[in-house]
Amino acid sequence: MGVSELDVAIVHDGLASDAVALVDRLVDERVASQLAAQDPTLWGPAAQPEASIRLSWTTLHETSRPLLAEVEALAAELRAEGIDRVVLAGMGGSSLAPEVICATAGVPLVVLDTTDPGQVADALAGDLRRTVIVVSSKSGTTVETDSHRRIFESAFAQDGIDAASRIVVVTDPGSPLAETAGEAGYRKVFLADPNVGGRYSALTAFGLVPAGLAGADIAALLDDAAEAARVLAVDGADNPALRLAAALGAAHSVGAEKVVLADTGSGITGFADWAEQLIAESTGKEGTGLLPVVVENADAPGFADAGEDATPVALGPATGSARITTTGPLGGLFLLWEYATAVAGRLLGINPFDQPDVEAAKKAARALLDNPSPTGPTTAPNVVDGPVEVYASGNWMSAGVASVADALRAFLAAAPEHGYLAVQAYLDRIDDASTSLLRAELARRSGLQTTFGWGPRFLHSTGQYHKGGHQNGMFLQVTGAVVEDLDVPGRPYTLGELQRAQALGDGQVLAERKRPVLRLHLLDRLAGLAHVVKAVQEVRG
Incomplete structure (x- = not known):
């Protein structure tokens, strides 16, 4: 799952020198250790109420461990019944991380994050007798996901299949979807940590359940995240999250409000699509923010010829046009970018945990x-x-x-x-x-x-x-x-x-x-x- 060592390199000399002062400031303010300790005051008084219920992602490498046995037990049951096709109905944070995890691991996962009738019809055309659908929604009211649930429930019934036995739910405690699942007797309900926002939920049940059922090694993800957590909590100039946040913050301060993301051989499939939501939803508010621009490769227009309003970031080994590179295993990179984005929110003076628009x-x-x-x-x-x-x-x-x-x-x-x-x-x-x-x-x-x-x-x-x-x-x-x-x-x-x-x-x-x-x-x-x-x-x- 990519390079083993978690690292951030600022390869542009001017940007590196601009970032140094910000890194020193973040170290002096003990931002890394306070974030690891879930201090909700880091983003100011206005953000504190939201931050106080959105920081549990910093310990998911520990708190998500009990999921491993539950997921493996359900996966074994399904395999014994000849059910080996996993469909995921989820939007945003409920689908982006598991799609990256499965694509990188090379295991099949049918992702429904669309309202296009043709794409949904194609998913329905698969062998329903081998299919389980994971219906994933934090709020439990996501209209697209609710539509997919209704359509598949009807299709199972029309095919003579006990629909309830083929529907697995991932949601927050007390959500309307949790209530529906209980009333309908769905196969299994996984309740996620409500103190984690959707875009920070890669290592919660939202990321791990569908990926684990599809056959990905989710224990390795948590192991990699645990190793990364140890490094990211340190108040030191070598902390890769502080370096990444400082570089993005320094670039933004001189007009580089876009972050151009290109995979340069990371070994991880689709990571930029996941990072896109994390960065855009966390920082794009109050008339400011970092706009992620996902491009096809390092030679693509927008990366190789980035102007003064953009910072090219290589996801993988350094390339000639990159100003920043990030490398590491997938579980570690999830946590690295989450830390860095939260810290970048502090530097930009916004609340990285709400989405007001x-x-x-x-x-x-x-x-x-x-x-x-x-x-x-x-x-x-x-x-x-x-x-x-x-x-x-x-x-x-x-x-x-x-x-x-x-x-x-x-x-x-x-x-x-x-x-x-x-x-x-x-x-x-x-x-x-x-x-x-x-x-x-x-x-x-x-x-x-x-x-x-x-x-x-x-x-x-x-x-x-x-x-x-x-x-x-x-x-x-x-x-x-x-x-x-x-x-x-x-x-x-x-x-x-x-x-x-x-x-x-x-x-x-x-x-x-x-x-x-x-x-x-x-x-x-x-x-x-x-x-x-x-x-x-x-x-x-």
Whole structure:
């Protein structure tokens, strides 16, 4: 699971010298040892009430140990019954860590963090007689996860399978999901530590249960985290978490508000996607923060040519463009980045444990579900170009726009200095995977730091930063026609209607914050995406 030694290297001389003073300050203030001791005063009086109930993640390498035997016992039971296919229904912190753990370990895990009907239908098409679904939600009310639970429960029943015996729940004590599971007699309920926030929950039941059931070595993760905890609690200049936090804080203080993450041979699959949520939700608020930009590799646009507004961080061995590198085993890296992000919050003067702007998009989506209209906030497209409808929010579109390429040119021309572009694809993360290629193409042509997120998955990640962080973002939404929709049992909407409401609701909230929003709706997904790619290629940098 990656390099054995936990380390942070600041390989840029200027950044290293700027970070020294901050590291010395953090050491003098005994921040590392106080964080390890769960001191809620580290972020000031306003943050103290939230921090006091959000710091149990610092001891999970010890407190999560009893889970190991429980998970192994359930896994053995399932194997004995011929159940060896694990589906995880969870969003954000409930799915990102187990996906990284399983991908790195090379064990299969079907992750449902989508409302796309096609992607959910593909998961349903697997052999249900070999399937157990882990329904994972801290609040117990996550709409996507509740929809998946209802759909799978119905599918099991229709296939003549005792649904309750195939549903495992991970949630907080006393949540609505815990009550539902008890009433329905679901196979097993794992109650997680309520004093750990979702994005810090990698080593709680949310990360360990699905990964352990899928066959990953979760005991090794805790062993690695235990070794890291010993190092990260030390008030010393060599503490890697203090070094990482100080480097990010120093970079931000001189305008580098973006953190560009590239894997350079870490041996860990998808770690940047997990770190993306941790950094964005923890720091992106009160008009400040660090925007994580996940890129394809160290040669990708945005990393190799990062400007003064961005800090390239190599996840793995050093590369020529990197200014910071982090290495270590997965369990240790989880804890390293959690420590560093919490300390960076102190340096930025914000509370790293709340997410005050996440609820806005959820409320807008619920309002659209309650009062549906044919196309949402915009009653008709601004332009129809072959298989693509163009919808614009804001005053950036000129009268002469007649095509997707025209719209993209006008949109990018409105970019603020040192701004960023967020591409948001409300599509099938598997069948429409090539959509992610838009990130590099648009970054190359726009010169902007460019992120890519699958909707609604990113709403539980970078969605907080988009509303609460530096207000210099531009947002390109890509939505697609639904050919075969799925009903959500017991709910007055389909998955396709929920997906549409989530896209339009988030776009509406961003537009209300005076951010430019361009939505490209693919009337035919295959032809529409090809048309968009061609239009992007017509845009010259």
